[in-house]
Amino acid sequence: xxxxxxxPRTRNxxxxxxxxxxxxxxxxFPTDTDPVLDVRKNLTETRLNTVCESxxxxxxxxxxxxxxxTYMLAGDICTRRCSYCDVASGKPFALDLEEPVRVAESVSIxxxxxxxxxxxxxxxxxxxxxxxxxxxxxxxxKRSPECRIELLIPDLKAKRDSLDLIYSSKPDIINxxxxxxxxxxxxxxxxxxxxxxxxxxxxxxxxGFVTKSGIIxxxxxxxxxxxxxxxxxxxxxVSMLTIGQYMQPTPTHHPVKNFVLPDVFEELKKFSYSLxxxxxxxxxxxxSSYHADEQADFLNRA
Numbered sequence: 001x002x003x004x005x006x007x008p009r010t011r012n013x014x015x016x017x018x019x020x021x022x023x024x025x026x027x028x029f030p031t032d033t034d035p036v037l038d039v040r041k042n043l044t045e046t047r048l049n050t051v052c053e054s055x056x057x058x059x060x061x062x063x064x065x066x067x068x069x070t071y072m073l074a075g076d077i078c079t080r081r082c083s084y085c086d087v088a089s090g091k092p093f094a095l096d097l098e099e100p101v102r103v104a105e106s107v108s109i110x111x112x113x114x115x116x117x118x119x120x121x122x123x124x125x126x127x128x129x130x131x132x133x134x135x136x137x138x139x140x141x142k143r144s145p146e147c148r149i150e151l152l153i154p155d156l157k158a159k160r161d162s163l164d165l166i167y168s169s170k171p172d173i174i175n176x177x178x179x180x181x182x183x184x185x186x187x188x189x190x191x192x193x194x195x196x197x198x199x200x201x202x203x204x205x206x207x208g209f210v211t212k213s214g215i216i217x218x219x220x221x222x223x224x225x226x227x228x229x230x231x232x233x234x235x236x237x238v239s240m241l242t243i244g245q246y247m248q249p250t251p252t253h254h255p256v257k258n259f260v261l262p263d264v265f266e267e268l269k270k271f272s273y274s275l276x277x278x279x280x281x282x283x284x285x286x287x288s289s290y291h292a293d294e295q296a297d298f299l300n301r302a
Contacts, residue, residue: 071106072120075122077120080123100136104143113148149171158196163200199236201236215243
């Protein structure tokens with residue numbers, strides 16, 4: 001990443017709140033034969049980005065030890081600037097047209113049975129990067145036909161042509177994260193729109209795809225607002241849901257307003273299932289791609 005392209009954050013700094021003991025991730029140091037090193041070596045050699053690293057995911061070692069990773073397409077600079085996200089924002093580079101092939105080769109070399117493909121927002125592109133997703137899925141299918149593919153897409157401004165490009169690649173799951181409740185969108189994700197996200201999710205579902213979304217807690221929402229959001233997602237066709245705890249990456253990011261207790265995550269999980277969700281992951285360390293490889297089992301049962 002070219003640091004000159006990154007726009008510095010100018011919001012007032014707020015101290016990073018110390019995590020409670022039950023939320024701390026136990027450090028895990030890889031051995032010489034650890035699969036984590038294989039994944040890191042492969043990603044370095046193929047010059048690929050992962051959201052695992054770019055978004056400072058706390059589950060990186062856990063996932064990489066199982067040889068799973070979430071590939072992030074279209075560079076590592078996002079055209080939007082959400083206050084909770086640790087991905088750099090600014091002016092992106094031109095698309096790397098060979099990236100879809102390199103991703104597919106990486107998936108094949110690592111022998112992945114389930115892969116998540118996401119991307120930064122590319123509002124500078126007419127299609128928002130939809131063709132780049134399409135090409136990547138096709139290249140993976142050529143080399144690893146047994147591999148399940150989940151796409152975690154931006155809202156693509158709900159453009160019909162862009163969404164149709166995504167659908168024509170025929171992934172197994174299409175995910176678009178709502179991230180937060182309606183009342184906080186303007187504050188934490190000013191370039192996004194709650195209703196547009198719901199519109200995209202409804203469209204995905206109406207086109208016959210397994211539809212997934214995710215929420216992060218601790219940004220200042222109320223429990224009632226979270227339940228309303230969970231209901232909105234279900235009403236718009238979402239059948240798979242992830243609910244996790246927001247962790248402030250740096251003092252210049254949106255502050256953590258509270259750490260949600262485990263019993264609240266469990267309550268939200270039960271509430272979600274009562275609305276008809278087919279698969280729910282709810283817990284402090286849950287992220288959108290949390291144990292995504294295991295969700296292939298859900299597909300087999302669906």
